[in-house]
Amino acid sequence: MAGEWYAWSNNAMTSNASWASWIVTSNALRDDTSGSTWTTWIHNDAPEGQNLLQVLRQEAPHWSNREELDRMAARVAEFEAERERERAEWTARQLRANELLMAVLDESQREDLAHRGAFQLKVLSRDGSTRRYEISRGRTGNVYQLDEAGNRIFKFCAHPKVACPNEDTMLAQKLMLEANEEGFLGIANRSAYG
Amino acid sequence: MTREMAIIDGSGDTKLIWDSNKSAEVENARQTFINLKAQGYVAFSVTGKEGVKGERMSEFHPDTERMIMVPPMVGG
Numbered sequence: 637m638a639g640e641w642y643a644w645s646n647n648a649m650t651s652n653a654s655w656a657s658w659i660v661t662s663n664a665l666r667d668d669t670s671g672s673t674w675t676t677w678i679h680n681d682a683p684e685g686q687n688l689l690q691v692l693r694q695e696a697p698h699w700s701n702r703e704e705l706d707r708m709a710a711r712v713a714e715f716e717a718e719r720e721r722e723r724a725e726w727t728a729r730q731l732r733a734n735e736l737l738m739a740v741l742d743e744s745q746r747e748d749l750a751h752r753g754a755f756q757l758k759v760l761s762r763d764g765s766t767r768r769y770e771i772s773r774g775r776t777g778n779v780y781q782l783d784e785a786g787n788r789i790f791k792f793c794a795h796p797k798v799a800c801p802n803e804d805t806m807l808a809q810k811l812m813l814e815a816n817e818e819g820f821l822g823i824a825n826r827s828a829y830g
Numbered sequence: 831m832t833r834e835m836a837i838i839d840g841s842g843d844t845k846l847i848w849d850s851n852k853s854a855e856v857e858n859a860r861q862t863f864i865n866l867k868a869q870g871y872v873a874f875s876v877t878g879k880e881g882v883k884g885e886r887m888s889e890f891h892p893d894t895e896r897m898i899m900v901p902p903m904v905g906g
Binding site for chain 1: 836838839840841842843872876883884885886898900901903904905906
């Protein structure tokens, strides 16, 4: 479910019209296989706060069978309730992840994160040099190497395989850079910034 | 003494807490550590003051105040 919710929170691809058309012309809501596709739509593409039944009425005005509509309304209510539970669960996950991240940042890093959406760290590299990195809020492409003046010069992309709150991702990136810079750089895709 | 392992697993961190004076709890934490390492997790000790840099752990130490288990990472 976390993966579905993560995907939903990061994507909004398919239009209401095309899905409603599919609902009307297929066996959606009539069998388990189509039901799972319907579920995917609910999780991935349904606009937040929108009454899905209203959407379908607009998109499929000719669908006037009362029993079908009642059945569909029940399914919609069920899935919307599930979506609300998942939203609450995800919020709780974010709070836990944020608490853990805050526990390993110093005061300056916490302030930077609150005001700029990013924090910096210094890493003593194996070659004896000190490198500065910046981690911004996000999951992908959110790690930067800085030059001496603090300008971003390289962008790195590496994140946990599992879908997790951004705060957990940022924590993982910080720990890896500080204690295993070579390992992080070996995994990450690197590109010049700008 | 109470010790803590935070496991980043997509749930917003699963916390495992043990008393370093209780052998059964220590053994449970040790086994969890070993299992996670086998799955590719990397262990970090973040004992001490806030803001302290994490240290990579290759072995389980029951007296570590707080450890964080980071799941396998991939390039994006």
